[in-house]
Amino acid sequence: MLVGESIGLKEGKATRVAFGETLVELGHEDPALVVVDGDLNNSTRTDLFKKAHPDRFFNVGIAESNLVGVAGGLASCGKKPWIASFAAFLLCNAFDQVRMSIAFPQMNVKLVGSHGGISIGEDGPSQMGIEDFALASALPGFTVVVPADEPSTRALVRQLHAHNGPGYMRTGRPNVPIVYANDAPVRLGKAHELRNGDDVTLVACGLMVAAALEAAALLEREGLSARVLDVHTLKPLDEETIERAARETGRVVVAEEHLCYGGLGSIVAAALARRWPVPMRFVNLKDTYAESGKPRDVLVKYGLTAEDIVAAAHQLIPKPILSPA
Amino acid sequence: MADLQSIARRIRCDIVEMTTRAGSGHPSSSLxxxxxxxxxxxxGILRHDPARPDWPDxxxxxLSKGHGVPALYAVLADRGYFPREWLTCLRMIDCPLEGHPNMRRVPGLEASTGSLGQGLSIxxxxxxxxxxxxxxxxxxxxxxxxxxDEGQVWEAAMAAHHYRVDQLTVIVDRNGFQQTGATADVMNLDPLPAKWQAFGWQVREINGHDIDEVRSALEWARQEGTSRTLSGSGPSVIISHTHKGYPVSFVMADFSYHGKALTEEEAxxxxxxxxxx
Structure with a gap:
């Protein structure tokens, strides 16, 4: 497992699998749900929907621009399309189509970008979605969701489907640890406190939530108590919960599998600058592309581990506290 | 068809008047x-009811070429989709008639367009x-x-044939000019009918300013659409040969009128x- 073993987290399915399985269930419940694919269904796991609901599944081939436009047309007739591709292709290749055919007319289309982050490993930078938070959040009216694990993915897919309006969800390739019990009490638009603490707040999304929990355990050994917030909904941001954490802990570290500009760190920093400024540090990809490698090696080399979160927290916490009696 | 011709003249008069009042726009592409x-x-081709713009059937x-929307605004207003007074505020603040189509503000618009290449996918x-x-x-x-020129058009053309959507017709407004010159000079499209044919589409070419030819081609597309559904022979395209700015002589003679309203005197x-x- 990539992260979380040291604190006893159990391995769950990849978020892309949890997404695909939930989509099948929703397909049984809602006949308006249709799926459009750009010939990556066995990677994004919409292949499960294809098997269960073949009449409502369209593979338009390797053509992301058309994929997005077709979804816009379907939505204009009352269908509720979910469209999935790699995050890197869906948003980067077809951003103009997402803007014009979905965002501008506020179509009820849900986009799912799989293979988000650098933890996909071996396939390398061309396949890594590392700009998607910035791109999706830039779109007016978009709800942007990045689930951390299997149970919360199931809950958030359902809640995003029930939400009428455009949305983006990032899913990941590798199996990830379970950080929620099976009935994940996550609510779209609400940050979830996974661990209470007073000395520093660790804000994270996606895979980095488990890393933040691991970091909190490491900090605890030093006598520091870290609060961990799963900010699975980047937009609209739960500013109240984040402000409260900033007020009560006085320091915030934001961790994400995304480039340093425009992601969760930027979004949280902008909110806190306005509401309750505190010293902050950011654990993310530093204005660079990563490279091929085993997922764990890539995360280590590019600074996205629990140890990196601990180091960032140390930069914020005065040294005396660092020397327990 | 003298009746349709006089309607066409009326629409053209509206296009010139509204774009000149706005001081910007694309009158030549609309004409x-x-x-x-x-x-x-x-x-009698389009099944529609201005009183029920949301009628499911x-x-x-x-209009994928969204810059040509003044012509569509003039038609929709004339058919009663919205008050004619709206035409007088084209492109002005708080006016529902924006420079390019915004479907959320104007009854009768089926898509928001203006970034070229996207309408066929929609x-x-x-x-x-x-x-x-x-x-x-x-x-x-x-x-x-x-x-x-846009690749997405051909992605969609390929997919429409693949899915055998017969009740789908494209009309290419083949006026021969784009923003900076003749299509033949900027990016040669020829042989355009053969391209569509090769993508599996039924093709017809017409003189897009001959209202009888236009009507019969549209009729062909609608009726053949139904019979094609039975035979599964694919979508249809009408290549409508037109002149940018038609029939205004000095606009037809100069492609640089693209994206420019006529002055009061020119109007x-x-x-x-x-x-x-």
Whole structure:
């Protein structure tokens, strides 16, 4: 497992699998749900929907621009399309189509970008979605969701489907640890406190939530108590919960599998600058592309581990506290 | 068809008047579309009801070349989709008639367009929805010829044939010019009919300013759409040969009128040529 073993987290399915399985269930419940694919269904796991609901599944081939436009047309007739591709292709290749055919007319289309982050490993930078938070959040009216694990993915897919309006969800390739019990009490638009603490707040999304929990355990050994917030909904941001954490802990570290500009760190920093400024540090990809490698090696080399979160927290916490009696 | 011709003249007069008042816009690209729009909206082709713009069984018309929307605004206003007074505030703040189509502000618009290349994909999605819902409406998409430079047009063309969506018709407004020059000089599209044919589409070429030819081609597309559904022979495209700025002589003679409204004086001359009242 990539992260979380040291604190006893159990391995769950990849978020892309949890997404695909939930989509099948929703397909049984809602006949308006249709799926459009750009010939990556066995990677994004919409292949499960294809098997269960073949009449409502369209593979338009390797053509992301058309994929997005077709979804816009379907939505204009009352269908509720979910469209999935790699995050890197869906948003980067077809951003103009997402803007014009979905965002501008506020179509009820849900986009799912799989293979988000650098933890996909071996396939390398061309396949890594590392700009998607910035791109999706830039779109007016978009709800942007990045689930951390299997149970919360199931809950958030359902809640995003029930939400009428455009949305983006990032899913990941590798199996990830379970950080929620099976009935994940996550609510779209609400940050979830996974661990209470007073000395520093660790804000994270996606895979980095488990890393933040691991970091909190490491900090605890030093006598520091870290609060961990799963900010699975980047937009609209739960500013109240984040402000409260900033007020009560006085320091915030934001961790994400995304480039340093425009992601969760930027979004949280902008909110806190306005509401309750505190010293902050950011654990993310530093204005660079990563490279091929085993997922764990890539995360280590590019600074996205629990140890990196601990180091960032140390930069914020005065040294005396660092020397327990 | 003298009746349709006089309607076409009226629409053209509106186009010139509203874009000149706005002081910007694309009158020449609008003028080339007029007979096709009149054929659709007045010629008994398009199944529509201005009182019910959300009627689920209506035909859909998607103007993919969004810059040509003044012509469509003039038609929609004349058909009663919204008050004619709206035409007088084109492109002004708080006016629903924006520079390019915004479907959320104007009844009768089926898509928000203006970034070229996207309308056919939207039309394909609409046609697929008809199939899912068991409805028999027809989907019409108007593309500019320069717009066919966009790769997405051909992604959608390939997919429409793949999915055998027969109740889908493209009209290419083949006016021969794009923003900076002739399509032949900027990006050669020829042989355009052969390209569509090769993508599996039924092709017809017409003189897009001959209202009889326009009507019969639209009729062909609608009726053949139904029979093609039985034979599964694919979507149809009408390549409508037109002149940018037609029939205003000095606009037709100079492609640099793209994206430019006529001055008051030019508008006066244009309206005189058109025989506007």
């Amino acid at each position: 080339s579309e007029v007979e096709v729009l009149v054929g659709l909206y007045y010629g 209506r035909d859909r018309f998607v 039309g394909l999605g609409i046609a697929l929805a008809a199939r899912l819902d068991g409805r028999d409406y027809h989907t019409w998409v108007m593309l500019g010829d320069g717009e066919c 006066r001359r244009a309206r005189e040529e058109l025989g506007c009242s």
